[in-house]
Amino acid sequence: MNQHDPIVGRYVYVQCQGKTYRTYYEECGEGVPMVCLHTAGTDGRQYRHQVCDPDYYNNFRMIAFDMPWHGKSLPPKDFYLMEDEYKLTTKFYAEFIVAFCHALDLKKPVIMGQSMGGNICLELALRYENEFSALIALEACDYSPGWWIDALHHPHIHGNEVVATSTFGLMSPESPDEHRWETWWLYANGGPGIFKGDLYFYSVDSDFREHTSKLSGRLPIYFITGTYDFACTPEMTERTAEKVKNSECIIFDGGHFPTSEDPAKFKQVVTPVLKKILALNHPEWRSGSSTSFSDGNRSQTQLGSHGNARPAPTSGRRVIDL
Amino acid sequence: MSRMGGRKAFDLEWVERWARQVNEDRRLPVIGRFFSGRFVLGIDDTDYLIEVNKGKVQKIAEGLAPNDFGFEFALRASSVTWGKFAQQVPPPMFNDIWAMAHPLHRHLRIDGNAMTFWQNLRALTHMLSLMRKA
Numbered sequence: 001m002n003q004h005d006p007i008v009g010r011y012v013y014v015q016c017q018g019k020t021y022r023t024y025y026e027e028c029g030e031g032v033p034m035v036c037l038h039t040a041g042t043d044g045r046q047y048r049h050q051v052c053d054p055d056y057y058n059n060f061r062m063i064a065f066d067m068p069w070h071g072k073s074l075p076p077k078d079f080y081l082m083e084d085e086y087k088l089t090t091k092f093y094a095e096f097i098v099a100f101c102h103a104l105d106l107k108k109p110v111i112m113g114q115s116m117g118g119n120i121c122l123e124l125a126l127r128y129e130n131e132f133s134a135l136i137a138l139e140a141c142d143y144s145p146g147w148w149i150d151a152l153h154h155p156h157i158h159g160n161e162v163v164a165t166s167t168f169g170l171m172s173p174e175s176p177d178e179h180r181w182e183t184w185w186l187y188a189n190g191g192p193g194i195f196k197g198d199l200y201f202y203s204v205d206s207d208f209r210e211h212t213s214k215l216s217g218r219l220p221i222y223f224i225t226g227t228y229d230f231a232c233t234p235e236m237t238e239r240t241a242e243k244v245k246n247s248e249c250i251i252f253d254g255g256h257f258p259t260s261e262d263p264a265k266f267k268q269v270v271t272p273v274l275k276k277i278l279a280l281n282h283p284e285w286r287s288g289s290s291t292s293f294s295d296g297n298r299s300q301t302q303l304g305s306h307g308n309a310r311p312a313p314t315s316g317r318r319v320i321d322l
Numbered sequence: 323m324s325r326m327g328g329r330k331a332f333d334l335e336w337v338e339r340w341a342r343q344v345n346e347d348r349r350l351p352v353i354g355r356f357f358s359g360r361f362v363l364g365i366d367d368t369d370y371l372i373e374v375n376k377g378k379v380q381k382i383a384e385g386l387a388p389n390d391f392g393f394e395f396a397l398r399a400s401s402v403t404w405g406k407f408a409q410q411v412p413p414p415m416f417n418d419i420w421a422m423a424h425p426l427h428r429h430l431r432i433d434g435n436a437m438t439f440w441q442n443l444r445a446l447t448h449m450l451s452l453m454r455k456a
Contacts, residue, residue, distance in 0.1 A: 150442040161444045168447065173411055228414045230421040269437055271338040283351020319336050319383045 005052045009072075016099045017092060023100060025065035025071035032133075032285045033109035034277065035101060035116025036064040039257065040202055041163055041195025042186045043071025046114065047264035055271075059278060060110070063118030065186045067093075069194050070161055085153070086197035088116075090205045094123045098131055107284040110277055112136040115232070115256060119144060121221060122208045122244075129219040131188055133285070134277045136222045136270070139229050139256045141236035142243070148200050153193040159208075163195040164188040170256035172228040175265070183260045208240075217245030226254030227293035248273070332365045332401045334384045341372070341379040344449050350377040355446030359438060360390065366429075377445055382456035395434035397450075403429045408453040419450060420429025 009026045028051050036047040044064030051062040064074040069086060079086075097120065100108050111132055113121050118140025125135060136288055152163055165267035171180050188193070209260055215221075225237035234251040241249035250269060252258075259264040346349060356395020363370045363427055373381040383390070399407075399422060406416035415427055420443075422430035432439055439446065 047325070117354055151436070152436075156437060157440045158444075162440055165444045165447050166420050170419045172418050228417060230415050230424055230427060233415070233426070254425070317383065318337055319381065319386060320334070320341075321381050322338075322345060322379055 005048070006057065007048070007051055010098070011072075012103045014096065014099050014103045016096045017077045020094070021068045021076065022074050023065055023068065023103075025063055025100075025104075026051055027061060027063040028052065029061045031058070032059045032282075033101075033106040033112050034060040034062055035097070035109045035161060036062065037097065037111065037120065037258075038064070038067070038070065039115035039117060040198030041190040043067075043072070043073075043189070045071065045111075045186055046183070046257065046260040048260075049258055050266075053263075054265070054275075055267065063104070063109075065108075067096065069191055069197075071189075073282075075191075086193050088198045088201040089206075090201055091118070091121050093120050093201055094127060096112065097124065098128050101131065108133040108138065108282050110134045111215070113140070114138040114259060115140070116202045116206075117237045118223075118232075119202060119206050119208070122212060122215070122240075123207065125215045125219050125221060125244075126208075129216060132219060133280060133282045134220045134222070136224065136273060136277075138224050139226065139232045139237075139260055140223055140240070140303055141225075141232045142212045142240040144206075144232050144236070145188070145203050147203040147231065148196065150196075152196040152199070159192055159195075160190070162186040169232060169255070170229060171254040171261045172226060172253065174253070175255055181229065183257050186260065189289040200261050202315065212243040213242055215244055219246070220277075221247040222276075223247060224250075224258070224269060224273070226256060226258055227250055227251065229256040231256060237263030332404055334370070334382070336456055337363065337370050337372075337382050337384075340453050341382050341453045342418070343452040345378050347448070347452060350445060353377070353378060357445040359442075360393040360398035361438075362386070362398070362434075363392050364396055364438040365404055366401050369396065369398075374430060377449075393434060394438040395432060395436060397423075397430060397432060397439075399430040404453070407450075408456065410454055412454075419447060 006028045007026045012023050014023045016019045038046045043066040047064040050056045051064055056062050069075045109132060112123060120139035121135040121137040121140060122142055151157055153159055164184045167187050168184055193306050223237050223241045225232060225234050225235055238249055241247045252269045254265055256259050323407045357377050358375050358440060360371060363372055370381040371386055372379060397434050399451055415421055423432050
């Protein structure tokens with residue numbers, strides 16, 4: 001008997017800044033619209049566990065789309081004429097998210113974004129607060145420097161492997177191996193220079209420290225950050241959340257890619273937030289669903305034992321040929 | 323076994339135990355087959371030269387000497403930092419080389435030719451993770 005995931009994938013044409021983008025998205029469910037934003041250099045597959053989980057899709061219309069240049073979404077058709085390398089800007093990113101939601105005619109969607117998708121929530125709250133009903137900002141803060149580096153896009157360096165490996169340590173060593181390595185694989189799938197170009201937004205063009213305290217607070221923001229996130233540490237998220245009115249901050253034992261590196265743990269952490277969001281019962285949402293979230297289980301990695309040693313030379317410069 | 327009350331001593335014997343773990347690993351001959359060169363593992367004030375050929379450690383040496391003809395890159399950190407990195411379950415911010423070296427944290431310094439470091443990051447990351455077995 002065949003087994004299928006309940007996800008359906010489609011392409012929608014999104015107009016943004018005078019160009020048309022053939023944009024891939026996957027969805028499941030018919031409840032409150034929830035648009036999931038992937039991290040830098042990857043695509044919507046990072047949310048496959050959530051989009052396929054009835055605890056989510058029985059309450060939300062789960063939608064994960066691939067940004068232009070990512071996954072199955074194409075670059076603009078004239079990309080080969082660009083005179084600069086790919087760089088994601090705050091303006092384009094925010095405008096594209098809004099344009100995508102309009103293209104699908106979504107009413108007051110919830111945005112759940114991770115890493116750069118979490119940071120952009122601060123811009124969405126500042127410029128587009130009336131478009132959304134709530135924001136879930138995973139691994140997010142108002143300033144995350146240090147990642148826009150040439151090693152991530154250089155002809156002498158294997159971009160796929162270095163991108164995937166440089167982000168591997170952002171995950172908790174206690175997240176299940178199979179999910180950590182799937183996350184690695186998703187990172188290794190990106191186009192040349194796209195991870196680095198996204199990090200232009202993440203580390204250079206998104207210093208929101210001046211405007212976090214200007215947010216009105218009408219749009220609730222839920223910050224969730226894992227302890228192993230070395231790009232956006234728990235302290236960085238806490239400092240940001242302290243400045244944002246009508247926000248909550250949750251720190252949990254996990255890493256930078258909670259949706260893909262440990263979906264069961266993530267469900268435990270995010271479920272109370274989802275219940276609060278459903279309780280908002282926004283009039284523009286369709287009525288119906290009630291919450292019925294179950295808690296997941298966590299796994300642990302197993303490491304091996306150590307090997308043998310032999311006595312070392314006792315004098316002079318010690319050298320061992322192996 | 324050079325351990326100090328359960329805490330690793332990070333002497334040449336420990337480096338050798340780690341190197342033998344590297345050489346027994348079954349994945350490094352594939353993911354590290356293009357990783358050849360010399361790098362330095364700096365622990366407190368001691369530099370250990372690590373000579374790698376096709377993903378296997380050929381030689382380790384305590385301290386540097388003129389006849390080494392230098393090295394490509396060096397990873398230098400305190401024994402406290404390496405101690406955290408080498409724990410079975412390392413604590414946050416110490417579980418990964420790039421995490422420790424990242425400008426936000428600077429627990430570890432990358433000296434020398436960082437190009438070689440980045441080119442071999444996948445094999446190197448796996449190699450160093452085997453410290454948790456040493």
